[in-house]
Amino acid sequence: MGGQSQKKREVARQSVYDREGRRLRSRAAAAANRFLVIPEMFECELLPHCSLESVMVLARSSHYTRYHVKSFFCLNQQCLLKAFVGEDKVDTFHQVLNSSGSGMAGSFSTSLLTPPYGLALTTDLNIFTIRGNLFIWRDFLDSIHVTALDNQRGIDCRYLHTTANHIVYHAKTKNFTISVTESKDNSLFTLLIGATTTLNTTIITSAKIYALYASLLSQRRALEGWFPTPVKKAVAIGKRRYRSSFSTASWDRPCGINCPILWRHIRGLRKVGVFNWGGNQNQYDDFSEVGIPFSDNNLKWRLGDTCSNAACPFRRGNYFAPARV
Numbered sequence: 133m134g135g136q137s138q139k140k141r142e143v144a145r146q147s148v149y150d151r152e153g154r155r156l157r158s159r160a161a162a163a164a165n166r167f168l169v170i171p172e173m174f175e176c177e178l179l180p181h182c183s184l185e186s187v188m189v190l191a192r193s194s195h196y197t198r199y200h201v202k203s204f205f206c207l208n209q210q211c212l213l214k215a216f217v218g219e220d221k222v223d224t225f226h227q228v229l230n231s232s233g234s235g236m237a238g239s240f241s242t243s244l245l246t247p248p249y250g251l252a253l254t255t256d257l258n259i260f261t262i263r264g265n266l267f268i269w270r271d272f273l274d275s276i277h278v279t280a281l282d283n284q285r286g287i288d289c290r291y292l293h294t295t296a297n298h299i300v301y302h303a304k305t306k307n308f309t310i311s312v313t314e315s316k317d318n319s320l321f322t323l324l325i326g327a328t329t330t331l332n333t334t335i336i337t338s339a340k341i342y343a344l345y346a347s348l349l350s351q352r353r354a355l356e357g358w359f360p361t362p363v364k365k366a367v368a369i370g371k372r373r374y375r376s377s378f379s380t381a382s383w384d385r386p387c388g389i390n391c392p393i394l395w396r397h398i399r400g401l402r403k404v405g406v407f408n409w410g411g412n413q414n415q416y417d418d419f420s421e422v423g424i425p426f427s428d429n430n431l432k433w434r435l436g437d438t439c440s441n442a443a444c445p446f447r448r449g450n451y452f453a454p455a456r457v
Contacts, residue, residue, distance in 0.1 A: 175204045180248045184350040188407060202410040208249050209336070210412065212240065216257045216303040216310055221276050226412040230338035232268045234261040235320050237335045238311075245334060245341065245349060257303065257310045260323045260335060266297050266314040273301050278310060290359045294326030321398050325433035328359045330390075331374060339411050346405030348390055355380065355392065357435040381440035391446045392435035399430050 179187060179201065191201040213222050229235070238258030243249075261269060278301045287295050297314040315322045324333045324344060331354045333344035343349055354376040380387055389396075389403050396403065439446060 174200050175207070179204050183247065184245055184346065188405075191407065202408075204249070205244065205341075205409045206412060209236075209244055212244065212254065213257075215305045216308055217276055217278075218304050223412060224272070226338055228268060228272045229259075232261050232265040233318075233320070233337075234259055234265065234269070235335035235337040235342075236260075237313075237324070238332055241334045241336045241341075242331055242349065244336065245343065246352060255308050257308070259310065259312045260315065260320045261312060262315050262318045262320060263296060264314075266299070266312060269312045270299075273310065273312075276304070278302055278304065281309075290328055291326055294322050319398075319431065321431055325396075325398075325431060328357050329376065330355045330357075330435070331376075336409070339408060341405070341407040341409055342401075343405035344396070345390055347388075353377075355390065355435060357392075379440045380444065381442075383441045383443065385443055387439060387441050387444045387446070391439055391441075391444055393437060393439050393446055395432050395434050397430075397432045 174197075179190075182190070187201055187204075191198045210222055213225060217225050235241075236257065237260045238256055239254045240257050243254045259269060281300045281302065284298075284300060287298050291298075294316055295313055296316045297312075299312050301310045301312075302308075303310050313323060320335055320337075321342075324335060324342075327333050330345040330348050334346075334349060335342050345355070348355060352374050354374050356376065356378045380392065387394075398404070
């Protein structure tokens with residue numbers, strides 16, 4: 133008798149747990165549905181707290197979530213651009229961006245691609261353009277009445293092998309600057325792979341986002357390349373809550389695709405994060421070919437010739453495969 137009553141009590145207790153579990157799951161599903169059904173909640177309360185990888189997973193999950201992820205990026209970049217070119221010139225800016233085969237890079241692009249996604253205001257708008265199109269940007273910036281700085285620093289010696297010209301302008305908002313960097317050839321990727329830190333290897337064109345080290349960006353981690361970052365810039369990176377390092381010695385897991393000694397290739401965009409964000413008015417679909425194609429570029433690069441990560445299989449002394457991706 134005692135055994136039977138004990139079994140009945142266990143069955144009753146389990147039924148209570150089951151009912152409570154169903155109730156909690158139902159409540160969680162209802163809350164999730166509210167986020168998905170109400171676009172404002174999805175874009176304003178959910179997406180700003182997701183990592184870049186999570187946002188990309190959501191964008192691939194359905195047409196509905198993809199549309200709102202694209203709208204989320206559109207709204208954020210518009211809000212950021214207003215401070216630099218003025219609210220009435222945002223559309224014109226994107227027309228010039230498209231016609232000149234240019235892209236937005238530097239702290240502007242990383243601010244849009246890391247939480248809270250554009251809400252942390254940046255004071256620099258970095259524009260990368262291809263060889264021969266610098267004059268297009270000069271005409272546009274003159275038309276919106278921004279002026280070039282009197283004391284131009286010229287091209288840093290670390291970028292002489294990739295950069296043809298570099299000009300800095302005062303933006304519409306005080307203490308904001310707009311810089312235009314011209315590549316030495318017809319590829320924006322030449323400027324990206326010449327960057328001294330992985331934070332500057334992301335670019336936003338008129339329709340697409342390209343991130344050479346998307347996983348590091350998602351982790352808010354920056355790896356410096358052949359040249360160490362100057363102290364002033366390193367302090368600025370730290371203030372933006374990125375962990376920057378010149379070595380992989382502190383990494384506690386294998387580097388994988390981010391290993392500095394691995395040769396990376398642009399052709400085919402293998403292992404490169406690509407997202408079609410749809411343009412300023414979300415006017416481009418996922419199959420639109422806008423601007424200059426990048427997948428045909430035959431460029432390769434790597435960040436260094438040594439890896440100090442103890443968990444990395446590609447480092448010296450534990451190297452068993454070609455350093456090629």
